[in-house]
Amino acid sequence: MTGTILGAPDIGRALTRIAHEILERNEGHESLVLLGIPTRGVPLAHRLAARIAEVEPDFDAAARCGELDITMYRDDLRSQPTRSIGPTTLPAAGIDGATVVLVDDVLHTGRTIRAALDAIKDEGRPTAVQLAVLVDRGHRELPIRADFVGKNIPTSRIERVDVHVSDIDGDDAVILSGGRS
Amino acid sequence: MKHLLGTQDLSREDATLILDTTAQMAATQEREIRKLPTLRGRTVVNLFFEDSTRTRISFEAAAKRLSADVINFSAKGSSLSKGESLKDTALTLQAMGADAVVIRHWASGAADRLAQSGWMHGAVLNAGDGTHQHPTQALLDAFTMRRHLVADPDGKGLDGLTVAIVGDVLHSRVAGSNIALLKTLGANVVVVAPPTLLPFGMAAREDISVHYTLDDALDAHDLDAIMMLRVQRERMTGGGSGFFPSPEEYTRLFGLDRARMDRMPEHAIILHPGPMNRGLEISAEAADSPRSVIVEQVSNGVAVRMASLYLLLSGEEAPSE
Numbered sequence: 001m002t003g004t005i006l007g008a009p010d011i012g013r014a015l016t017r018i019a020h021e022i023l024e025r026n027e028g029h030e031s032l033v034l035l036g037i038p039t040r041g042v043p044l045a046h047r048l049a050a051r052i053a054e055v056e057p058d059f060d061a062a063a064r065c066g067e068l069d070i071t072m073y074r075d076d077l078r079s080q081p082t083r084s085i086g087p088t089t090l091p092a093a094g095i096d097g098a099t100v101v102l103v104d105d106v107l108h109t110g111r112t113i114r115a116a117l118d119a120i121k122d123e124g125r126p127t128a129v130q131l132a133v134l135v136d137r138g139h140r141e142l143p144i145r146a147d148f149v150g151k152n153i154p155t156s157r158i159e160r161v162d163v164h165v166s167d168i169d170g171d172d173a174v175i176l177s178g179g180r181s
Numbered sequence: 182m183k184h185l186l187g188t189q190d191l192s193r194e195d196a197t198l199i200l201d202t203t204a205q206m207a208a209t210q211e212r213e214i215r216k217l218p219t220l221r222g223r224t225v226v227n228l229f230f231e232d233s234t235r236t237r238i239s240f241e242a243a244a245k246r247l248s249a250d251v252i253n254f255s256a257k258g259s260s261l262s263k264g265e266s267l268k269d270t271a272l273t274l275q276a277m278g279a280d281a282v283v284i285r286h287w288a289s290g291a292a293d294r295l296a297q298s299g300w301m302h303g304a305v306l307n308a309g310d311g312t313h314q315h316p317t318q319a320l321l322d323a324f325t326m327r328r329h330l331v332a333d334p335d336g337k338g339l340d341g342l343t344v345a346i347v348g349d350v351l352h353s354r355v356a357g358s359n360i361a362l363l364k365t366l367g368a369n370v371v372v373v374a375p376p377t378l379l380p381f382g383m384a385a386r387e388d389i390s391v392h393y394t395l396d397d398a399l400d401a402h403d404l405d406a407i408m409m410l411r412v413q414r415e416r417m418t419g420g421g422s423g424f425f426p427s428p429e430e431y432t433r434l435f436g437l438d439r440a441r442m443d444r445m446p447e448h449a450i451i452l453h454p455g456p457m458n459r460g461l462e463i464s465a466e467a468a469d470s471p472r473s474v475i476v477e478q479v480s481n482g483v484a485v486r487m488a489s490l491y492l493l494l495s496g497e498e499a500p501s502e
Contacts, residue, residue, distance in 0.1 A: 069205070072219040072247075072491070082496030084198065085205040122214040 002179055005153055008172035011134065014150030015044070018132050019051035021148050026099055029059045031127065033098040035068045037116055038086045042067045043167040044134060045103035066090045068102070068123075073115035088123070095124040101148075105163035107133040110144035135174055137161050155179075184296040184305040185489050187314035188362035193338060196320070196365055201335055202488035203324050203481070210246070210484060220249035223280040223494050228270070229255040229308070230286045235455060236308050236318075239479070240283045243486035249494070252277070267291065271300035279303045281494055289313035304493040306486075312352045318454055319358035321485040323366060325478050326406050329450050340367035343402050347373040347395060347435055348410030348462055349424070351380050355454045356410060364388060373398045373435065377424045394434045399444045407445065408452040409437055409463045428461055438464040442472065450474050 006014070026032060029052060036045030049061035069086040077083070091098075102116055113131060120129060132148035137155045151174070155161060159179040166172050182195055191199075209217060225244040227237055237253065244251045254274075256262050261270060267286075274282055281304040284292050289311030296305040309315040327334045330342055344363055350356040350372055363370050371390045372383065384391045392398040412431060425431050437451065451463075451473045459465050468475060 072209075072217045077219065077495040079497060082492055085202050085491070087205060088208065118218065122217070123212060 006174035037104040040105040070115040100126040110142035206487040207484035220247040226279040275301035315354040319362040321482040338366035342405040343369040345371040
């Protein structure tokens with residue numbers, strides 16, 4: 001099964017559902033902070049925040065959204081070409097005592113999330129950290145799971161999952177490629 | 182990038198990458214927890230053949246903030262003062278597993294020699310060699326200027342800015358590194374010095390404006406930044422070795438005081454690599470004015486060195502040649 005797995009309407013529905021699930025799980029939005037993991041987690045976090053604000057009008061989407069660069073916490077810095085470091089921007093109020101929802105496009109080995117948890121630890125002490133991903137493709141290498149999942153896509157290791165986000169790629173899509181034909 | 186030896190062979194892309202990375206490193210230094218795990222398990226050796234407190238502790242702080250192990254190796258009281266050659270020192274460091282060597286040496290070219298020799302595999306960072314280069318100082322100066330003078334600085338150079346470098350350009354590795362980097366980043370360079378303290382041929386260069394008094398330079402240019410170099414005492418007066426007649430004359434012709442500071446545009450900033458001779462090349466009024474970014478240069482120095490260590494030490498091990 002290769003090709004486009006999710007189109008723009010599917011992604012929109014998934015994000016709307018996740019936004020509701022986040023509110024349900026946390027019984028409101030008082031202490032919510034959404035942190036996107038670059039690159040594509042960042043626009044997804046902004047979209048989730050906008051959807052939460054549609055449901056809860058006094059949720060300030062812009063003030064509760066941030067981005068968390070995890071480059072300096074990766075465990076594969078020596079086995080990859082040098083990565084450039086991106087910005088980390090947190091809500092002005094910080095994340096102490098907040099419920100942080102990490103947002104990423106694809107959950108795969110779990111190593112990115114492991115790095116993100118370390119990065120969060122250095123930025124403050126949230127009450128809880130939750131994880132929202134658009135796609136869970138399996139093949140975890142660490143004991144990490146997502147709290148909110150857009151779609152579970154069973155894959156083989158040799159396949160590729162590419163998420164397109166309109167802010168970056170011009171369209172919204174989840175594309176599976178590279179498997180045995 | 183495998184080594185950081187000088188600014189003359191830094192491309193604009195590399196220089197901008199270092200400055201952009203520095204900005205992110207500087208941001209992490211404003212947090213409560215400033216230590217990052219990035220270089221855990223790597224070893225950085227500070228190899229200092231020449232006294233330097235500021236540069237050494239700046240590199241040491243940078244390496245430690247990135248969780249690298251730091252070994253300080255200074256000439257005084259070590260095998261270096263017993264006449265060990267640079268080669269044997271390098272072989273020793275290689276055997277100890279140094280991933281990077283930060284070298285300060287009184288001889289110009291020592292860092293290049295260490296990097297090209299094949300005596301060791303690690304990255305070499307030049308922390309000042311003789312009167313030749315001091316690249317991290319130039320990078321921290323450029324970062325400080327970009328932060329103050331360029332709007333939305335990420336990814337940008339110093340295009341169109343006019344920067345004056347005042348003082349002993351002949352012996353200053355800070356000036357040598359700065360001139361090359363400023364040209365690479367697109368700035369206009371103005372050099373102000375007594376004729377005795379200019380490198381041979383500089384007055385003839387068409388891409389640099391040379392002036393023999395600070396007043397001439399202030400008349401001729403709207404400066405965005407002025408960089409005062411330290412007057413090194415051993416070069417002042419006396420015997421046949423003096424490069425200018427008296428400290429008083431130097432201050433009169435080249436010192437930055439209140440009146441000269443007021444003649445610069447309002448946004449212009451004042452830099453000094455330190456340590457300052459207050460009352461000689463810079464008056465206390467200028468050094469302590471709100472335009473002075475001298476203290477900020479020190480904290481930016483740590484961030485620049487963190488960025489350099491990160492860029493040289495992370496990433497795939499380069500295949501050994």
